[in-house]
Amino acid sequence: MPPGLDNLSHIVVLMMENRSFDHMLGSLTAVNPQIDGITGPLSNPDTTGALVKPQPLAEFQGQLDPDPDHHFPAVDLQIFGGDTSPGRVANMQGFVKSYFNQQEDVGHSQKIMYYFAQNQLPVLTTLALEFAVFNRWFASIPGPTICNRAFAHYGTSFGRVDMNPIDIIEPFKSIYDRLINAHPKHTAKVYYYDTTSSTMEVANLLQNEPELFGTYQQFLSDCSAGNLPDYFFIEPNYSDHDTDSGEEVASDQHPDHNVQAGELFIASVYNAIKQNPNLWQSTVLLVVYDEHGGIYDHVVPPACTPDQFTASANDTGTGQPFAFDRLGVRVPAILISPWIPRGTVVNRVFDHASIPATITKYFLGDYSPRSPRETSADVFIEPNGPAVDPTRNLLSLAAMRTDCPDFDV
Amino acid sequence: MTLIHVPKPDVKSAMNPDRPVNALLKAQIRHLHDAERNLPLRHRTDIYINAIKTEGEAAKYMRQVTEAIHAAHEAAAAKRGRGIAIAAAADEEPPGKAPRANGIKKKRTGKRGRKT
Numbered sequence: 174m175p176p177g178l179d180n181l182s183h184i185v186v187l188m189m190e191n192r193s194f195d196h197m198l199g200s201l202t203a204v205n206p207q208i209d210g211i212t213g214p215l216s217n218p219d220t221t222g223a224l225v226k227p228q229p230l231a232e233f234q235g236q237l238d239p240d241p242d243h244h245f246p247a248v249d250l251q252i253f254g255g256d257t258s259p260g261r262v263a264n265m266q267g268f269v270k271s272y273f274n275q276q277e278d279v280g281h282s283q284k285i286m287y288y289f290a291q292n293q294l295p296v297l298t299t300l301a302l303e304f305a306v307f308n309r310w311f312a313s314i315p316g317p318t319i320c321n322r323a324f325a326h327y328g329t330s331f332g333r334v335d336m337n338p339i340d341i342i343e344p345f346k347s348i349y350d351r352l353i354n355a356h357p358k359h360t361a362k363v364y365y366y367d368t369t370s371s372t373m374e375v376a377n378l379l380q381n382e383p384e385l386f387g388t389y390q391q392f393l394s395d396c397s398a399g400n401l402p403d404y405f406f407i408e409p410n411y412s413d414h415d416t417d418s419g420e421e422v423a424s425d426q427h428p429d430h431n432v433q434a435g436e437l438f439i440a441s442v443y444n445a446i447k448q449n450p451n452l453w454q455s456t457v458l459l460v461v462y463d464e465h466g467g468i469y470d471h472v473v474p475p476a477c478t479p480d481q482f483t484a485s486a487n488d489t490g491t492g493q494p495f496a497f498d499r500l501g502v503r504v505p506a507i508l509i510s511p512w513i514p515r516g517t518v519v520n521r522v523f524d525h526a527s528i529p530a531t532i533t534k535y536f537l538g539d540y541s542p543r544s545p546r547e548t549s550a551d552v553f554i555e556p557n558g559p560a561v562d563p564t565r566n567l568l569s570l571a572a573m574r575t576d577c578p579d580f581d582v
Numbered sequence: 583m584t585l586i587h588v589p590k591p592d593v594k595s596a597m598n599p600d601r602p603v604n605a606l607l608k609a610q611i612r613h614l615h616d617a618e619r620n621l622p623l624r625h626r627t628d629i630y631i632n633a634i635k636t637e638g639e640a641a642k643y644m645r646q647v648t649e650a651i652h653a654a655h656e657a658a659a660a661k662r663g664r665g666i667a668i669a670a671a672a673d674e675e676p677p678g679k680a681p682r683a684n685g686i687k688k689k690r691t692g693k694r695g696r697k698t
Contacts, residue, residue, distance in 0.1 A: 234595075371647075414638060433591040434596060437590060
């Protein structure tokens, strides 16, 4: 059996906010052509008909204000370019038009095509080049944060495509409930940054099971003590706020929060795990973004297995119902472990339902009930056993790497 | 092993607690407000959420409600614990007394001295 899987005891997910793959990692095609980022012929028309090319002019803050629209109707426009006909074909040609709708400023609308140069994001780009980067990890829904994050925790959004609180519909359970109620019992936790930033899982988990939650400071202590749960989910700081110990800058990278603050946060999570040698060899960290935030990406989201829920035409705001049969826009996703070969590029299709699918399969094996979307989602860690498929196992090295980078935070 | 330098943002220019709340924080406030409605009255804030306009104000509200949710659960757990402790104490006989053969407790009939 592969030693990486034999050693694996902890799976960690760090979910950031609202940036597309091309925006954050598109520059890497120039370094590794296997990475499906920005290439020559890409463009989007603006409202004058002029073609706007992606350019490496993204700024850390102050550029995407107002926050680009990423609610369901806006994302529909971004993906289909404004075509609402029955036989329409997705073309990723509506990003500039969509951003124009918010301020009616042609020049400003073009900024939605900007992406970061590699040297601007030393943390994210280094991790992508050093470990496994996913070329086809999509948001679960062409819509906003809450419903997309629900897929990471429940494998479904229970029919929601918006920002309203999620009503949990039996029989589906959160990944945390599955693990802590299993026999043998597993451990699971959500680390939110602090009580002042809190969690995006408030309505469902925090108010009913606050014992599942800890702060980022507790995560750091748990790392030092080697006392981490089997599975845990880390949330960044969602707001600029004062604390008893000083000022905290938002680290979620949600426009118009500072992107460098998010880089620091990602590096600090990585360092905390890496600095404990026992954890480092037994932990896999997934860094992923919840959705694209209205920012340009060139890859058409594929169709997928419909969920058993349908959002009504009224709920979608497009005049058409949605059967959860198409994924959202592509987002950055990187899997980190010393057992992953340097420069791994994964071309299989994933979305956030892959998170509970992977955790469940790895720790619990066969489990039901799960949503149709989760059941059909691919897994990014193979279940350990005598018949691990070497073509799918990303933790494939025979010996642990000793050349993994460190970040000076 | 390569050491990658990570530039730090200029906190002075990055930090803006007066920034208007974005759609994400608005949703978070609404979710917390829903959760707050289920709290016992003594744990609720008296903050009018429609008047929250900035990230700094949003952060204060989130902190109060998040801490209140934890406090309400801790209070409930403590109460539950006390209930168990009382039940356990009732099962124990005071030292030196033999258990009653029939297991029936004698009812106290006389009044104790009234406190004044």
